[in-house]
Amino acid sequence: MVDATNGRRPPTLHDLARVVGLTANTVSRALNDRPGVNPTTRALIKAEAERLGYVPNVHARSLVLGSRKTIGVIVANISNPFFSDLVSEVEFQAEQAGYTVLLLLSYESADREREAIGRALRSGLDGLIAAPVQERSDAWTPVIRAGIPLVLVSRELPELSVDFYSTDNEAGIELTTEAVLARGARDVVLIDEDMPFSTIRLRIEGFRRSLEARGLPFDPRLNLALVPPPRSFRVSQSWHADDAHRVASDLLDRGRRPDAFVVGDDYYALGLYRALRERGIRVPDDVMVMGWGNHPFTRFMDPPLSTLLLPFQEVARRATSRLLDRIQHTADPEIVTERIVPELVIRASTSR
CATH class of the missing domain: 1.10.260.40 (lambda repressor-like DNA-binding domains)
Incomplete structure (x- = not known):
């Protein structure tokens, strides 16, 4: 080889x-x-x-011992609803094909990610699905050298020639931003994570493009409110409601009163709702709020939150199917990149 x-x-x-x-x-x-x-x-x-x-030649050993019928999944932290739903669906799809799943966590640490990759290599897994940390793509070189099929989800590493499946983040943020613009908003603020992920970069770019398509200015100082990353990804995630509450409170206390907020996760909307309520600002009469994720609690919020239904299951289903085809040598050689467009869910938080 x-x-x-x-x-x-x-x-x-x-x-x-x-x-x-x-x-x-x-x-x-x-x-x-x-x-x-x-x-x-x-x-x-x-x-x-x-x-x-x-790199140990685990695949050569598998030819002698037979496939382990096990695939690995490397994600940051399963307390993140996206990753928990993704892992659950990957496990279901793998089980249907007779495979088991080994879950490995990176906690958004490049060092932990390398450890997880090393463990996957030593375990002789048949293939890997991963949402990479995105600090350095060379961490994945040993996987490719070993000939282990690798499919990336959510976060892309363009320098690697591997299959990739994700929500279409640009199309999604354009849907949510356009929804509030179409309802009369002219001053919109995006609340999202301050993290170096391709998903966030694409959302910010799509948000900017949506404003400019309507002839509205985009100023990061006025139109972006970024939530700082947590000290530890073992304990907290930056999409937690209390983080968004602090950021929204600071923005409102500085006198910013936009027509609408678009958030990068429904959990942010929880914190935002509280900050608005504490200052007597009504949703949607004074300000519209648009979420992201369609988490189960959104329809019970007061008022119920307009949001975006993300294709978690479809991303996981397609990624798992592709990985199994790679493992079983039934996939065509062409590298596949698919971004699945999410679906808008309109509720009372944007109704005027």
């Missing part, structure tokens, strides 16, 4: 053994954390393996 990233054959276990001057058996025991190897020697072998870009 030739390494498609540089045209050279990837290093084998025997190559690594020759470099460190030890037997292949000793090197294998060290890499798999088995007893009988001095800690200093183990550390040396692992460091040299990383330097050389050595």
